[in-house]
Amino acid sequence: MATDPVRWGILGTANIARASFLPGLRAAGGSAYAVAGRDPARTAAYAAEQQIERVFSDYEALIADPRVEAVYVPLPNSLHLTWAVKALEAKKPVLCEKPLGLDAAQVEAMTAASARTGVPLWEAFVFMFRPHFETVSGWIRDGAIGPIREVDSRFSFRLRHTANIRLRPELGGGALYDVGCYPVHLASLLFGEPGDAAAVLVVRHTGGVDETISGSVAFGARRLLFSASLNGPSDTFTRIQGENGAITMTNPFHPGDGDQITLTRGPEGETTVVSAGDHLPSFAAHIAHIGRVVRGEEAPCLTAAETSAATSVTLDVIRRAGGLS
Numbered sequence: 001m002a003t004d005p006v007r008w009g010i011l012g013t014a015n016i017a018r019a020s021f022l023p024g025l026r027a028a029g030g031s032a033y034a035v036a037g038r039d040p041a042r043t044a045a046y047a048a049e050q051q052i053e054r055v056f057s058d059y060e061a062l063i064a065d066p067r068v069e070a071v072y073v074p075l076p077n078s079l080h081l082t083w084a085v086k087a088l089e090a091k092k093p094v095l096c097e098k099p100l101g102l103d104a105a106q107v108e109a110m111t112a113a114s115a116r117t118g119v120p121l122w123e124a125f126v127f128m129f130r131p132h133f134e135t136v137s138g139w140i141r142d143g144a145i146g147p148i149r150e151v152d153s154r155f156s157f158r159l160r161h162t163a164n165i166r167l168r169p170e171l172g173g174g175a176l177y178d179v180g181c182y183p184v185h186l187a188s189l190l191f192g193e194p195g196d197a198a199a200v201l202v203v204r205h206t207g208g209v210d211e212t213i214s215g216s217v218a219f220g221a222r223r224l225l226f227s228a229s230l231n232g233p234s235d236t237f238t239r240i241q242g243e244n245g246a247i248t249m250t251n252p253f254h255p256g257d258g259d260q261i262t263l264t265r266g267p268e269g270e271t272t273v274v275s276a277g278d279h280l281p282s283f284a285a286h287i288a289h290i291g292r293v294v295r296g297e298e299a300p301c302l303t304a305a306e307t308s309a310a311t312s313v314t315l316d317v318i319r320r321a322g323g324l325s
């Protein structure tokens with residue numbers, strides 16, 4: 001994002017914006033121009049802390065500001081549809097947090113809004129833009145492990161605070177939406193189609209959301225084995241098993257400098273180990289891409305229109321199998 005930084009607006013004083021989006025934006029050379037929040041004092045304090053120029057006390061006003069060139073939507077999952085569509089209709093490209101919508105119908109409405117307005121929309125699966133995933137995709141494209149048969153992927157962590165959007169069913173809480181969507185997105189991307197059947201085990205939190213969810217999903221003759229938890233050890237291991245080899249990733253979705261990707265192939269199990277970190281904040285590459293698109297320097301790629309539908313259908317299959325819908 002070279003000479004003229006793209007001016008971003010952020011909807012909500014979200015933790016993820018502070019922890020990940022803003023460091024990524026700074027690394028990508030973008031401008032943290034505006035934030036909107038429901039509580040004026042909290043929003044002003046957030047803006048001061050993060051050196052954000054403009055403060056709005058409602059989301060509509062931020063979207064309407066002509067100086068805002070792109071909008072980041074890190075709202076609770078149940079609000080993604082409404083606010084992403086409003087921003088698209090105001091002709092602002094949108095980076096919306098995952099999961100894009102609560103079901104396939106919502107995701108379809110969002111990608112339809114993007115198509116209707118001609119404005120790109122991305123779901124914030126930022127791993128898709130990072131070098132480690134390009135390496136993995138290249139190995140697969142080159143046939144290093146042969147046709148993929150199985151993806152085994154886990155994402156869990158221990159939620160320490162009970163006052164959290166992840167524990168609120170009406171806001172789209174639960175382990176599947178929060179972290180289970182990552183293995184599902186990875187498998188749907190790699191298999192190039194949605195899953196068609198699932199066997200699922202759900203442990204519910206007292207508040208009603210799925211606290212832990214695990215199972216297997218069929219993609220024709222291929223499968224995803226997944227688990228996700230808001231009450232487990234921090235773990236994001238993934239193994240992609242092909243007919244002739246396998247790829248493992250110690251941290252597939254937000255790798256740091258100590259993480260590795262490993263390719264094992266051939267009858268002798270020949271192994272190649274590559275560092276997965278790129279010394280940059282996790283969001284930087286995705287935000288940099290959007291900046292180049294806004295400046296007309298690059299065509300949009302890996303948009304929601306291309307990558308989110310199969311994920312949303314697979315999530316629906318899992319939710320039905322787990323009695324979550």
Ligand SMILES: NC(=O)c1ccc[n+]([C@@H]2O[C@H](COP(=O)([O-])OP(=O)(O)OC[C@H]3O[C@@H](n4cnc5c(N)ncnc54)[C@H](OP(=O)(O)O)[C@@H]3O)[C@@H](O)[C@H]2O)c1
Nearest residue numbers: 012013014015016037038074075076077097098099124165
């Ligand atoms: N891609 C990733 O790596 C990643 C990581 C973590 C989370 N996420 C996603 O980011 C989104 C936000 O997660 P978070 O952990 O940052 O949540 P959070 O800190 O609770 O932020 C959500 C924000 O939404 C606003 N909001 C509007 N209506 C709300 C309501 N009824 N209840 C609560 N908040 C409301 C609040 O801002 P105001 O009150 O200021 O308006 C709040 O700060 C989720 O979709 C989550 O899945 C993505």
